[in-house]
Amino acid sequence: MARQLMKGNEAVAEAAVRAGLHAYFGYPITPQTELLEYLSRRMPELGRAFVQAESEVAAINMVYGAACTGSRVMTSSSSPGFSLMMEGVSYMAATEIPVVMINVMRGGPGLGNISPSQADYNQSVHGGGHGDYRQIVLTPGSVQESVDLTVLAFDLAEKYRINTVILSDGSIGQMMEPCELPEMQPLRGVSTEPWAITATMGQREHRMLSSIYLKVSDEEKTNIRILNRWRQIEANEVRFKEYYLDDADFAIIGFGSAGRVALTAVRQARAEGIKVGLLRPITVAPFPVQQVAELSKRVQGILVTEMNGGQMLDDVLRIVKGNCPVEFFARLGGVVPFPDEILSEIHRIAKGPLSVDVDPRSAWLDRMAAIVN
Amino acid sequence: MDLPIQEQVVYEHPVALLDVSTHYCPGCTHGVAHRLVAEVIDEMNLQSKTIGVASVGCSGFIYNYFDVDFVVAAHGRAPAMATGIKRCLPDRFVFTYQGDGDLASIGMAEIVHAATRGENISVIFMNNANYGMTGGQMAPTTLPGQKTTSSQTGRDVEQQGFPIRVSEMLAKLDGASYVVRRSLHDPKNIRQAKKAIRIAFETQLRGLGFSMVELLSVCPTNWNLTPVDSMKWLEDHMVPYYPLGDYKVHPAVAEMRI
Ligand SMILES: Cc1ncc(C[n+]2csc(CCOP(=O)(O)OP(=O)(O)O)c2C)c(N)n1
Numbered sequence: 298m299a300r301q302l303m304k305g306n307e308a309v310a311e312a313a314v315r316a317g318l319h320a321y322f323g324y325p326i327t328p329q330t331e332l333l334e335y336l337s338r339r340m341p342e343l344g345r346a347f348v349q350a351e352s353e354v355a356a357i358n359m360v361y362g363a364a365c366t367g368s369r370v371m372t373s374s375s376s377p378g379f380s381l382m383m384e385g386v387s388y389m390a391a392t393e394i395p396v397v398m399i400n401v402m403r404g405g406p407g408l409g410n411i412s413p414s415q416a417d418y419n420q421s422v423h424g425g426g427h428g429d430y431r432q433i434v435l436t437p438g439s440v441q442e443s444v445d446l447t448v449l450a451f452d453l454a455e456k457y458r459i460n461t462v463i464l465s466d467g468s469i470g471q472m473m474e475p476c477e478l479p480e481m482q483p484l485r486g487v488s489t490e491p492w493a494i495t496a497t498m499g500q501r502e503h504r505m506l507s508s509i510y511l512k513v514s515d516e517e518k519t520n521i522r523i524l525n526r527w528r529q530i531e532a533n534e535v536r537f538k539e540y541y542l543d544d545a546d547f548a549i550i551g552f553g554s555a556g557r558v559a560l561t562a563v564r565q566a567r568a569e570g571i572k573v574g575l576l577r578p579i580t581v582a583p584f585p586v587q588q589v590a591e592l593s594k595r596v597q598g599i600l601v602t603e604m605n606g607g608q609m610l611d612d613v614l615r616i617v618k619g620n621c622p623v624e625f626f627a628r629l630g631g632v633v634p635f636p637d638e639i640l641s642e643i644h645r646i647a648k649g650p651l652s653v654d655v656d657p658r659s660a661w662l663d664r665m666a667a668i669v670n
Numbered sequence: 671m672d673l674p675i676q677e678q679v680v681y682e683h684p685v686a687l688l689d690v691s692t693h694y695c696p697g698c699t700h701g702v703a704h705r706l707v708a709e710v711i712d713e714m715n716l717q718s719k720t721i722g723v724a725s726v727g728c729s730g731f732i733y734n735y736f737d738v739d740f741v742v743a744a745h746g747r748a749p750a751m752a753t754g755i756k757r758c759l760p761d762r763f764v765f766t767y768q769g770d771g772d773l774a775s776i777g778m779a780e781i782v783h784a785a786t787r788g789e790n791i792s793v794i795f796m797n798n799a800n801y802g803m804t805g806g807q808m809a810p811t812t813l814p815g816q817k818t819t820s821s822q823t824g825r826d827v828e829q830q831g832f833p834i835r836v837s838e839m840l841a842k843l844d845g846a847s848y849v850v851r852r853s854l855h856d857p858k859n860i861r862q863a864k865k866a867i868r869i870a871f872e873t874q875l876r877g878l879g880f881s882m883v884e885l886l887s888v889c890p891t892n893w894n895l896t897p898v899d900s901m902k903w904l905e906d907h908m909v910p911y912y913p914l915g916d917y918k919v920h921p922a923v924a925e926m927r928i
Binding site for chain 1: 733736737738739741742743744747763779780787
């Protein structure tokens with residue numbers, strides 16, 4: 298199929314339509330709104346369901362109901378809206394149904410601003426909603442990757458009956474890039490999944506889907522089932538991209554936009570003869586634990602770069618376990634780092650000395666004092 | 671000479687209602703309302719295409735009593751969840767069953783917008799003037815002066831505001847097609863309640879949009895009254911504040927022949 302120039306948000310919307318999206322529910326919020334606007338045209342055109350909900354709370358609970366029917370459903374929002382969705386996120390995780398959610402992150406906390414950010418990493422990767430649950434979190438670094446991961450998200454969500462989040466940001470949602478869209482998949486009929494709530498139609502026993510387990514032993518079993526399923530996902534679904542890591546002395550770890558900016562810096566550093574490479578996690582949940590662990594045993598230092606205050610950094614530190622020094626660099630609150638900034642970090646690290654005893658966040662904050670004031 | 675014996679069935683267990691005992695307190699009207707819903711489902715032959723949406727409150731376990739598919743919504747979100755289901759499966763019959771705390775407090779936005787969208791779902795709204803499940807706290811429908819565990823000297827409207835008359839409020843919305851209030855305090859009213867449920871369900875089946883039947887209900891346990899006294903309390907106190915009647919009947923609904 299021909300490549301076409303598309304805006305990130307619209308490309309995701311069209312990719313979802315082609316992946317067989319049956320129903321979409323959302324609420325306007327920048328920098329995600331084009332996704333909703335696009336689907337407000339496209340879904341009715343195809344005779345599919347589109348509802349602009351009264352709030353993100355309502356939107357996610359519409360998604361909850363729709364997902365219970367076994368239909369392919371999706372919502373999208375940006376950070377403040379995602380916070381409101383946490384109720385439904387927790388209930389859906391407990392109900393073990395497949396759902397796809399797109400978070401086009403913006404600067405926070407609070408109302409923040411509408412510029413790109415990665416500050417909802419912890420909310421998506423380590424909870425957000427109440428209770429013990431996990432969800433798959435995919436992080437695109439380009440418009441094409443947003444398209445591909447949208448299609449993958451539906452398949453993964455259904456394969457494991459799990460919430461699947463595409464953790465994008467304002468720059469990827471807003472940028473225009475050439476991309477290739479998937480073939481149009483036909484819309485599936487009424488679900489035949491053995492759990493789907495479709496009414497009995499006189500063909501089977503009645504069913505119930507809920508998040509309630511009044512007997513604590515049942516709730517414990519459910520929690521353990523969810524955790525065991527997560528182990529399976531960790532074993533099978535880790536995705537990442539590696540650049541120039543084969544002979545690298547130093548490694549950068551960054552996802553999404555931060556990883557993309559880092560790649561430009563890595564290429565410049567390579568041109569200067571510095572042996573630096575990049576690990577860009579595609580799934581931040583499940584996290585590429587093994588890859589980071591192995592990396593930490595063969596490089597002289599790791600630089601974690603994010604557009605938040607070091608949320609993924611904590612995960613990396615837990616995996617590296619002091620095998621090598623870890624450094625940190627971030628711009629945040631809606632500020633996107635320039636490749637030059639990361640390049641000078643590479644220079645600093647290549648020059649050394651590095652120590653495993655330095656608290657990378659604290660050291661970064663000290664350096665930031667000069668930049669931000 | 672043997673006279674032919676004329677048999678007439680006057681009582682049967684509704685097919686849509688499972689033959690189990692409920693967890694409801696003695697004298698609670700949830701059981702009455704369940705039975706009415708089940709009878710209407712039977713009469714309209716809806717059982718196989720029905721999807722119920724339970725809410726959070728005493729009736730949260732309604733799925734244990736009906737032989738139909740059910741989901742359980744988060745507190746107040748049943749109309750949103752029903753919207754999601756109905757938009758995916760428009761030819762199924764979808765109803766929510768909600769208490770007054772659920773519908774008129776935490777779920778106010780969801781019910782108002784489902785109604786104003788003209789969402790083609792039916793809502794059974796149980797108004798028992800308190801939060802039953804959590805032990806009888808003040809609800810948005812608690813009457814002025816009514817004692818609850820969180821308005822212990824009686825609801826003081828200066829501090830705690832006034833009750834909400836939900837049917838009157840939703841009736842103002844163009845999207846709402848059938849909004850009525852009935853009561854469950856005596857057989858005559860119960861029969862009228864059933865008729866209203868029938869019309870509400872027909873409204874949905876004919877694609878005429880949002881329908882809601884508000885049912886004035888008792889909560890003997892939390893009201894600290896006997897079942898009989900609580901029926902009297904409902905009639906004496908709730909009916910005057912919440913007048914029974916048809917608040918919105920779209921002409922297309924009025925024309926329906928049932
Ligand atoms: C988000 C949330 N807040 C609070 C509760 C606690 N809660 C459970 S039932 C209930 C009140 C239900 O009252 P009502 O809707 O009037 O129904 P009833 O029990 O009287 O039938 C509350 C507050 C909850 N489950 N979820």
